[in-house]
Amino acid sequence: MPRRPQPRFPEPNTQPYWEAVKDGRLTYQRCNDCNAVVFTPKFHCAACSSENLSWHDSSGAGTIYTYSVVRQNRNPVFSDLGAYVVAYVDLDEGFRMMTNIVGIANPLTDVHCGQRVQVQFEVQESGDYPIPVFAPV
Amino acid sequence: MVTQQQRQAAIVGIHEYPLRLAPGRSALQIKTTSIIAALRDAGLQLKDVDAIYDPAETEGGGGLALSAYLGIRPRVIDTTAVGGSSFEFHVAHALRDIQAGRANVAVVSYGSIAASVRRPIGTGNVTGAGEANWSGNMEDPYGLTLIAGYAMVAHRHMHQYGTTSADLAEISVATRAHAMRNPDAVRGMTDLAFENIRELTVQDVLESRIIADPLHLLECCMVSDGGGALIIANKDVVKDTKQPPVWVIGAGEGIKYRENGGDITVSAAAQSGPAAFAQAGVRPDEIDVAMIYDSFTITVTTMLEDLGFYKKGELGDFAKGNRFRFDTALKPALNTDGGGLSSNHPGMRGIFLLLESTRQLRGQSTSQVANARLAVAHGNGGQLGAAHAGSTIILARD
Ligand SMILES: [Zn+2]
Numbered sequence: 001m002p003r004r005p006q007p008r009f010p011e012p013n014t015q016p017y018w019e020a021v022k023d024g025r026l027t028y029q030r031c032n033d034c035n036a037v038v039f040t041p042k043f044h045c046a047a048c049s050s051e052n053l054s055w056h057d058s059s060g061a062g063t064i065y066t067y068s069v070v071r072q073n074r075n076p077v078f079s080d081l082g083a084y085v086v087a088y089v090d091l092d093e094g095f096r097m098m099t100n101i102v103g104i105a106n107p108l109t110d111v112h113c114g115q116r117v118q119v120q121f122e123v124q125e126s127g128d129y130p131i132p133v134f135a136p137v
Numbered sequence: 138m139v140t141q142q143q144r145q146a147a148i149v150g151i152h153e154y155p156l157r158l159a160p161g162r163s164a165l166q167i168k169t170t171s172i173i174a175a176l177r178d179a180g181l182q183l184k185d186v187d188a189i190y191d192p193a194e195t196e197g198g199g200g201l202a203l204s205a206y207l208g209i210r211p212r213v214i215d216t217t218a219v220g221g222s223s224f225e226f227h228v229a230h231a232l233r234d235i236q237a238g239r240a241n242v243a244v245v246s247y248g249s250i251a252a253s254v255r256r257p258i259g260t261g262n263v264t265g266a267g268e269a270n271w272s273g274n275m276e277d278p279y280g281l282t283l284i285a286g287y288a289m290v291a292h293r294h295m296h297q298y299g300t301t302s303a304d305l306a307e308i309s310v311a312t313r314a315h316a317m318r319n320p321d322a323v324r325g326m327t328d329l330a331f332e333n334i335r336e337l338t339v340q341d342v343l344e345s346r347i348i349a350d351p352l353h354l355l356e357c358c359m360v361s362d363g364g365g366a367l368i369i370a371n372k373d374v375v376k377d378t379k380q381p382p383v384w385v386i387g388a389g390e391g392i393k394y395r396e397n398g399g400d401i402t403v404s405a406a407a408q409s410g411p412a413a414f415a416q417a418g419v420r421p422d423e424i425d426v427a428m429i430y431d432s433f434t435i436t437v438t439t440m441l442e443d444l445g446f447y448k449k450g451e452l453g454d455f456a457k458g459n460r461f462r463f464d465t466a467l468k469p470a471l472n473t474d475g476g477g478l479s480s481n482h483p484g485m486r487g488i489f490l491l492l493e494s495t496r497q498l499r500g501q502s503t504s505q506v507a508n509a510r511l512a513v514a515h516g517n518g519g520q521l522g523a524a525h526a527g528s529t530i531i532l533a534r535d
Contacts, residue, residue, distance in 0.1 A: 004278040004280075005277040005278050007269075007278070008269035008274065009269055011270065011271060011274050013271040013274075014271050014274040017275075037397055039397055040271065040272065040275045041271070042271065065293065065401075066290070066292045066293035066296070067289060067292060068285040068286075068288035068289045068291075068349045068350050068351075069347075069349065069350040070281075070282055070285045070349045071346070071348055071350070072260045072282070072284075072349070073260055073280055074257050074260050077280070081280070084280060086279050086281050086289070087289070088289065088395075088401075090397075094398065095397045096395065096396075096397050096398070098276050098279050098281060099279060100279050108350065112296075113293060114296070131279075
């Protein structure tokens with residue numbers, strides 16, 4: 001079972017995001033004043049300086065913007081995964097997040113920019129928070 | 138023709154610490170010995186210094202601590218710390234301060250023992266350490282190495298523009314050719330136990346192992362010790378210094394970070410470059426020597442594009458005819474000291490871009506470009522594709 005680092009708290013920007021992940025939901029923020037999408041989680045809208053934001057559920061569907069297959073990481077938590085895919089995924093709601101792409105037979109050939117993917121919540125060896133990762137649709 | 142720009146501040150003293158592996162030295166020692174050597178190169182002394190710029194990379198850190206250690210009392214201290222681009226920012230600020238009459242003799246310096254302490258810059262991955270923070274909480278679970286961050290820019294670049302690994306390899310090949318002419322670089326590669334210390338082919342690069350797709354080992358900079366210093370003086374001081382002045386004629390600063398819907402193939406150079414070229418009153422096609430931060434091959438092409446040397450994705454065509462080599466008629470020569478790929482990269486390489494630009498414009502490079510008149514040094518700090526800072530400095534000889 002993976003043993004990825006857990007988020008650490010207190011950290012007020014990201015705590016609501018992670019509490020939702022624990023419930024199996026991927027969430028993002030919108031500005032209540034100008035409707036801009038806000039991600040990563042924070043307390044303000046860069047577009048209009050509003051601090052009036054609200055949380056929304058994402059469908060978890062998105063497209064790989066770019067990726068890399070990591071072959072070398074001195075941290076055993078990750079080197080134990082073998083070659084793994086780190087990626088930025090553009091969610092259909094308009095936010096981009098860092099993640100890993102999982103559920104692929106060969107990471108060297110089976111991942112590409114523009115590929116459609118869907119979130120899943122990967123349970124970890126220890127810790128309260130599963131980690132949102134994505135797999136090809 | 139270069140006639141319009143202002144010539145109010147010049148680099149008048151330089152020193153590059155020769156060793157790439159310096160066990161037993163401290164970073165502060167490398168830095169200080171470089172400062173004194175650069176002052177000596179200029180014919181100046183510590184007591185002449187009235188402005189200090191420092192990225193706080195050594196113990197104590199920052200303009201205050203360094204001034205106290207050196208035993209000087211400057212009128213200007215500036216502790217701008219933006220990673221490898223800090224030194225270009227420092228030169229930009231020194232130009233501004235000298236133009237404003239606030240400084241006469243400015244010191245920019247660097248020291249690092251990254252290799253001796255085996256700092257895992259490219260493939261380490263800090264997780265679960267230190268205080269909780271907002272970006273760590275969103276990224277630590279995913280094992281992004283620094284190299285993988287750059288590799289993601291490379292993959293997107295390939296996807297958008299058709300760039301190939303063979304295109305990128307041209308940068309490694311030209312840079313190594315220059316390193317082989319630089320005795321300090323050759324000694325450094327030897328001390329750091331490089332394999333195959335010789336000129337490279339594109340095939341060599343493509344056959345080296347992949348660290349993070351699509352970046353190969355020979356597309357990644359080394360981790361070395363090292364350091365250096367440079368002295369910038371106002372035009373009245375320049376009259377009495379020992380070396381031919383290298384004028385700072387343009388400076389630009391910029392930042393870029395990852396945004397929803399943003400294009401990570403565009404770097405901070407797209408902001409800093411046009412500002413610097415406009416101030417200098419010159420065009421990219423007039424530049425003889427391009428010293429571009431080569432943490433990775435993708436860094437170099439992204440910045441050459443953003444600085445206006447060629448359009449996105451045209452690296453393959455642009456590099457034809459050995460354009461990047463010092464000894465061809467095509468401009469610009471690229472990273473003529475051997476770069477971070479093959480000469481030295483102690484973590485923050487920006488100062489070496491300025492030092493080699495100065496050597497070129499003095500006629501002192503080991504890969505001297507014939508009649509070099511104009512150089513650009515573009516530093517990058519932070520992480521390309523994520524939050525990074527860029528600064529562009531344009532230099533000219535008399
Ligand atoms: Zn807003």
